[in-house]
Amino acid sequence: MVALGPDVVLAFGATTVGPLLQNTRTVPIVFPVMGDPVAAGYVESLERPGGNVTAFMNYEYSLAGKWLELLKEMVPSVKRMGVLRNADVPTGPAQFGVIQAVAPYLKVDVTPLNIRNASDFESAIGDFARGPNGGLIVAASSLALTNRGLLLGLAARHKLPAIYSEDAYVVDGGLMSYAPDEVDQFRLAAGYVDRILRGEKPGDLPVQTPVKYVLAINLKTAKTLGLTVPASLLARADEVIE
Numbered sequence: 001m002v003a004l005g006p007d008v009v010l011a012f013g014a015t016t017v018g019p020l021l022q023n024t025r026t027v028p029i030v031f032p033v034m035g036d037p038v039a040a041g042y043v044e045s046l047e048r049p050g051g052n053v054t055a056f057m058n059y060e061y062s063l064a065g066k067w068l069e070l071l072k073e074m075v076p077s078v079k080r081m082g083v084l085r086n087a088d089v090p091t092g093p094a095q096f097g098v099i100q101a102v103a104p105y106l107k108v109d110v111t112p113l114n115i116r117n118a119s120d121f122e123s124a125i126g127d128f129a130r131g132p133n134g135g136l137i138v139a140a141s142s143l144a145l146t147n148r149g150l151l152l153g154l155a156a157r158h159k160l161p162a163i164y165s166e167d168a169y170v171v172d173g174g175l176m177s178y179a180p181d182e183v184d185q186f187r188l189a190a191g192y193v194d195r196i197l198r199g200e201k202p203g204d205l206p207v208q209t210p211v212k213y214v215l216a217i218n219l220k221t222a223k224t225l226g227l228t229v230p231a232s233l234l235a236r237a238d239e240v241i242e
Helices: 014-023 063-074 091-106 118-129 142-146 148-157 167-171 182-197 219-224 231-236
Strands: 029-031 053-055 080-086 109-115 134-138 162-164 176-180 213-218 239-241
Touching: 014 029, 029 182, 053 182, 063 091, 063 134, 063 162, 063 176, 063 231, 080 091, 080 118, 080 142, 091 109, 109 118, 118 134, 118 148, 142 148, 148 167, 162 167, 167 176, 167 213, 167 239, 176 182, 213 219, 213 231, 219 239
Parallel strands: 029 053, 080 109, 080 134, 134 162, 162 176, 213 239
Antiparallel strands: 176 213
């Protein structure tokens, strides 16, 4: 792709941006979705990226605390929360840290469930599910998203109410999710592509955090788990799958 000499490249996520940067530090790269570009070393700062990469983060770390709040609202009886995270990427420990800080206020004990490949899922979730009053937060990671069919099956098998970092999980049968609107992210990224094509430098365009979020709930899954979705959550839901 770099050899073709593009004027700008639209690249989704770290798994795409990383290899591109190994091949070029001059071709402008715009990402509509990214975890933490500063921690990953892709930009110098959010305000002044400084290099050939810019665009839009799909998570503010404070969002992770909202996952715990929403799942507790859905299932007030939850006392233990397993946080499935990829400890090998910067977002995994950072998201867990936010959840851990919020947990005492909600009287919930949180446990990190570290994953590094798909073979870790079954043992991590299975071991946690042996205790009572458990819930599951699936933090943002490409590893989890790619293997969401396996994750959804494990959550169903162990009857764990779970909240996810993408609405794709809910469409495929997950209980609920709270996440940035990725369609909106792509729309905003198109504006950056336009500005670069008109002569602006990516290093001068600040990395932006999300402005629009989507709460999705799967009523069929809630019924299977024996849950009654609170009216307060239904009223705020942007997507309800029946």
